[in-house]
Amino acid sequence: MMARSVCSLSGTLKLALSNQLTRVYGAAPQRYKSTYITIPPPARYGGRHTVTLIPGDGIGPELANHVCELFRFCCVPVDFEVVNVDSSMASEDDIDNAIMAIRRNGVALKGNIETNHNLPPSYKSRNNLLRTTLDLYANVMHCQSLPGVRTRHRNVDIVIIRENTEGEYSSLEHENVTGVVECLKIITKAKSLRIADYAFRTARAKGRRLVTAVHKANIMKLGDGLFLECCKEVASGYPEITFDSMIVDNTTMQLVCRPEQFDVMVMPNLYGNVVSNVCAGLVGGPGLVPGANYGEDYAVFETGTRNTGKSIANSNTANPTAMLLASCLLLDHLKLHAYASMIRRAVLSILTETQLHTADLGGKGSTSEVVQSVMNAVQSTGPQTLSI
Amino acid sequence: AHLCDLIPSLQMQTVTLIPGDGIGPEISSAVVKIFEAAKAPVCWEERNVTAIKGPGGRWMIPPDAKESMDRSKIGLKGPLKTPIAAGHPSMNLLLRKTFDLYANVRPCISIEGYKTPYTDVNLVTIRENTEGEYSGIEHVIVEGVVQSIKLITEDASRRIAEYAFEYARNNQRSSVTAVHKANIMRMSDGLFLRKCREVAETYKDIKFTEMYLDTVCLNMVQDPTQFDVLVMPNLYGDILSDLCAGLIGGLGVTPSGNIGANGVAIFESVHGTAPDIAGLDLANPTALLLSAVMMLRHMGHHEHATRIQTACFDTIRDKKVLTGDLGGSSKCSEFTADICHRIQDLD
Numbered sequence: 001m002m003a004r005s006v007c008s009l010s011g012t013l014k015l016a017l018s019n020q021l022t023r024v025y026g027a028a029p030q031r032y033k034s035t036y037i038t039i040p041p042p043a044r045y046g047g048r049h050t051v052t053l054i055p056g057d058g059i060g061p062e063l064a065n066h067v068c069e070l071f072r073f074c075c076v077p078v079d080f081e082v083v084n085v086d087s088s089m090a091s092e093d094d095i096d097n098a099i100m101a102i103r104r105n106g107v108a109l110k111g112n113i114e115t116n117h118n119l120p121p122s123y124k125s126r127n128n129l130l131r132t133t134l135d136l137y138a139n140v141m142h143c144q145s146l147p148g149v150r151t152r153h154r155n156v157d158i159v160i161i162r163e164n165t166e167g168e169y170s171s172l173e174h175e176n177v178t179g180v181v182e183c184l185k186i187i188t189k190a191k192s193l194r195i196a197d198y199a200f201r202t203a204r205a206k207g208r209r210l211v212t213a214v215h216k217a218n219i220m221k222l223g224d225g226l227f228l229e230c231c232k233e234v235a236s237g238y239p240e241i242t243f244d245s246m247i248v249d250n251t252t253m254q255l256v257c258r259p260e261q262f263d264v265m266v267m268p269n270l271y272g273n274v275v276s277n278v279c280a281g282l283v284g285g286p287g288l289v290p291g292a293n294y295g296e297d298y299a300v301f302e303t304g305t306r307n308t309g310k311s312i313a314n315s316n317t318a319n320p321t322a323m324l325l326a327s328c329l330l331l332d333h334l335k336l337h338a339y340a341s342m343i344r345r346a347v348l349s350i351l352t353e354t355q356l357h358t359a360d361l362g363g364k365g366s367t368s369e370v371v372q373s374v375m376n377a378v379q380s381t382g383p384q385t386l387s388i
Numbered sequence: 389a390h391l392c393d394l395i396p397s398l399q400m401q402t403v404t405l406i407p408g409d410g411i412g413p414e415i416s417s418a419v420v421k422i423f424e425a426a427k428a429p430v431c432w433e434e435r436n437v438t439a440i441k442g443p444g445g446r447w448m449i450p451p452d453a454k455e456s457m458d459r460s461k462i463g464l465k466g467p468l469k470t471p472i473a474a475g476h477p478s479m480n481l482l483l484r485k486t487f488d489l490y491a492n493v494r495p496c497i498s499i500e501g502y503k504t505p506y507t508d509v510n511l512v513t514i515r516e517n518t519e520g521e522y523s524g525i526e527h528v529i530v531e532g533v534v535q536s537i538k539l540i541t542e543d544a545s546r547r548i549a550e551y552a553f554e555y556a557r558n559n560q561r562s563s564v565t566a567v568h569k570a571n572i573m574r575m576s577d578g579l580f581l582r583k584c585r586e587v588a589e590t591y592k593d594i595k596f597t598e599m600y601l602d603t604v605c606l607n608m609v610q611d612p613t614q615f616d617v618l619v620m621p622n623l624y625g626d627i628l629s630d631l632c633a634g635l636i637g638g639l640g641v642t643p644s645g646n647i648g649a650n651g652v653a654i655f656e657s658v659h660g661t662a663p664d665i666a667g668l669d670l671a672n673p674t675a676l677l678l679s680a681v682m683m684l685r686h687m688g689h690h691e692h693a694t695r696i697q698t699a700c701f702d703t704i705r706d707k708k709v710l711t712g713d714l715g716g717s718s719k720c721s722e723f724t725a726d727i728c729h730r731i732q733d734l735d
Contacts, residue, residue: 117570117578125571152505168521168538173575179542183576185521189532216623222526223536249626253634256506256609270569274627277602281609305606 049334052101052108053080057087058308059318060111066320066371067109067327073375076331076339081105085126087114095126099133108300109330111323112308124171127306132165134300136293137191138198139164139272141304143279143289148352149361153282156259160279161202162272163195164293169269187223187268192230198294199231199266200238206264211235213245214267214275227268252278280305287319287360288351290326292333299333301326312359316366319358321347324374346377400431401687404456407434408466410661411671416466418673418724419680425728426699428684428692433460437468437483439476447476449486457487462687463654464680467661484517489646489654490544491551492517492625495682496632499641501705502714506635511615513632514555515625516548517646522622540576540621545583551647552584552619553591559685563595564588567604567620567628580621604628608635633658640713643678645686653686655679665712669719672711674700677727699730 053068055061064082071078083101085094095113102108113126130136139162145154172184196213203211213231217224228245235243246254248271254261255278265275280289291304303322312318324347331340350356350373357363358370407416423430435453442448457463468479476482483489491514498509525537549566556564566584570577581598588596601624607614608628612635618628633642639659646654657675665671677700684693703709709726710716 115571117568117574117581119574121574121578123574128572168569169572171572171574173573175575179579181540181576181579183538183540183573185536185538187534187536216626219522219524220526220536222528222534226532226534249630252605252627252631253638256631256634257504257638270623271627273569273602274605277605278609278631281606285610286606305602307603 048077048079049107049336050079050081050105051330051334052098052105052110053082054085054098054108054110054113055082056085056111056308057114058112058310058313060113060308062314062316062367063318063320063323064109064111066367067323070324070343070371070375070378071327074339074343074378076336078331078334078336080109085113087116087126090123092124092126092129095129099130102130102134102298102300106298107330107333108298109327110300110302112302112306114308114310121171121173128169128171130300131293132169134295134298135165136295136298136300137163137165137194138294139276139291140202140294141276141279141289141291143276143283143304145283146288146348146351148355149284149288149357151282151284153259156279156283158259158262158279159202159206159208159264160272160276161195161199161264161266162276163191163266163268164272165269166191167269185220185223185270187226189226189230192227192268193234196231196234196266199264200234200241203241203264204238208241208264210242210244210263212251212262212265213243214248214251214265214271215245216248216271218247224268231266248274251275255279255282277305285319285360286322287358288321288325290322290329292326292329299330301330301333316368317359318367319360320367320370321351324371342378342381343374346374346381349377350374400429401462402431402433402460403683404453404460404463405432405434406437406453406463406465406468408437408661409469410467410663410666412466412468412661414667414669414720415657415671415673415676416464418720419464419677421724422677422696422699422727422731423680426692426696426731428696429689430684437465437479439479439482441476447482449479449482454486457652457654458650461651461653462683463652464676464683465654465656466676467657467659469661469663483654484646487648487652487654488518488650489648489652490516490518491548491647492629493555493645493647493682494629494632494642494658496629496636496642498636499704500701501703501707502637502641504635504637506612509612509632509635511612511632512555512559512561512617513625513629514548514552514617514619515629516544516619516621517625518622519544520622520625522626538573538576538623540579542579542583545580545621546587548619549584549587552617553587553594556594556617557591561594561617563597563616564591565597565599565604565615565618567599567601567618567624569601569624571600577621584619601628605631608632639675640672641674641678643675643682645679645682653683655683655686669721670712671720672713673720673724674704674714695731695734696727699727699734702730703727 055064083098115125141160143158145156166186168185170186175181215224217228286305286307289304293300328340328344356365407413439447470478495512519539521538523539568577644658681693681697703726709718709722
């Protein structure tokens, strides 16, 4: 009895002390909550989570419906608060509402909101607004070769960690002289340290051995030079992980020749865009890879390559895999691991074993057929589901 | 007086040859030999390019090299080394500034004998080479905050767009795709896009499309056959041209041409100087040779160009005398001799 209470006391003390540990990295000690050991948002109303759902444009709404259907079928304790964002409206009320809903719920699943690039610069990209306002600083995409999908390269297993809020996406442009436009790319020490630290922590948590920083510091000596310096600084605190750097044009060349050489990659915003799309293409296309955006306090899940899929909207031909796997990432974030594994296993089994592929993978299956098969697969593994 | 001027009936055109450093001299002599065997109407004028400090303290290339290039208007360049901490900017940058080389053209065509996971690649990347993200304008705003300025101007965008459409027309290409990120960089890439659209109006015979950079990357690694001519600003061009070079086998087999104002054009190999194999007769001259073929096409000598290219591809396809980087163990001279024999047989 005495021994047990002493154990529990030391346990409580340990917990109390660890909460006061400040994370110190780089030059300036700051208080940061560790993001991947996040405390999930509080469950409400009898153990059910509320998650913001932003359908978006193009194939977004139909895929969002499929996710809702699947969750309802599997009795997942998640309620979706749907917030529609009309991309054709000039006012930013819709996206502000969405942001407020995400602040309220702490987590969201979203489709891509279209940006008409012929509109004047006052109309900002809604997706970018969401990311920067909520400070979702890390975009994480895990590209791995799947057994049932035929691609030119095998053994691809790359985790791409992309800085999500600054860099070339700062939307700061001006035309001082007619016909001469300047666009500012901002790199800050604080955000570079933050994303580098996120990358190394993630690498350590997943047992990865190599982190490669992608940059163009031979040309942008100050900007990317600062990014590279920050990565090196953070790397010194993780001696078990090898740190390497590579120039972005060489990186894309290496990716199409020998993608197996890469493990974890960390990079500023624009190079992240290029590299993540190249890697998604290497493993089978935009329909397969989910993406996650993590901030200090919020997490938003979406498809990895952020396409609206306008040309295939409402034709029941879109590949739901990316969105379904993104919803599994969401469930993992909410600590509903059992549901996440169940759905993930079902989705991957449909992809690899039954070979029911949608058009983007060269097959003839429709979206609804794939989702139906996933539901069948889930039912056959035994847990309680609604009747089909 | 130059050989080419002395015997005008030969109709030879002068080309400034810059052998370069490292493996540069040996691959340049390989190309000269092959051109001789093909009886190409080219008269070589060899010049060296090093950085020298001119009056006023500005770095420049040697005046005889500049004079030769201004006269001949066509140049073929091997790899140049940029020593670290030499105090002067890279040689490539100096050449670019001296001759206002605004367009970098890289045709990426799958080489039949050199297998890569990608077959049937046949596209051309045209990259704006003077401004964009590589303007070199950077400032430290406050400690820990750096801004890099990406400059897009109307003139440069119009010039590159015009060149792209002109190239497409002259080389029987059916479509030009502008690559951009105007959803995020609305004003800058928007300006670039507007200029491309304007120029497209005057080239109604060429199909014009626009595509986001990320979509291009995504589709390029899945199905590169859907692309034809791509035109884009500096950074995207840098990334995409190297991506496409990777598709066909790397920098050792990729040709490249730089087009400048006043009709100057310098064709080059884009690989490095490979100091570890310099002087050992192990180098692969394919990249420089294909760039020279590109040069011949630019000059209008299409039959010679086709003959040399066919001979080169046949040699690679045969796999009997491949250099080390192509998977064989032959010497550069053997590779060159094989191509020369084939050209003579083709006659």
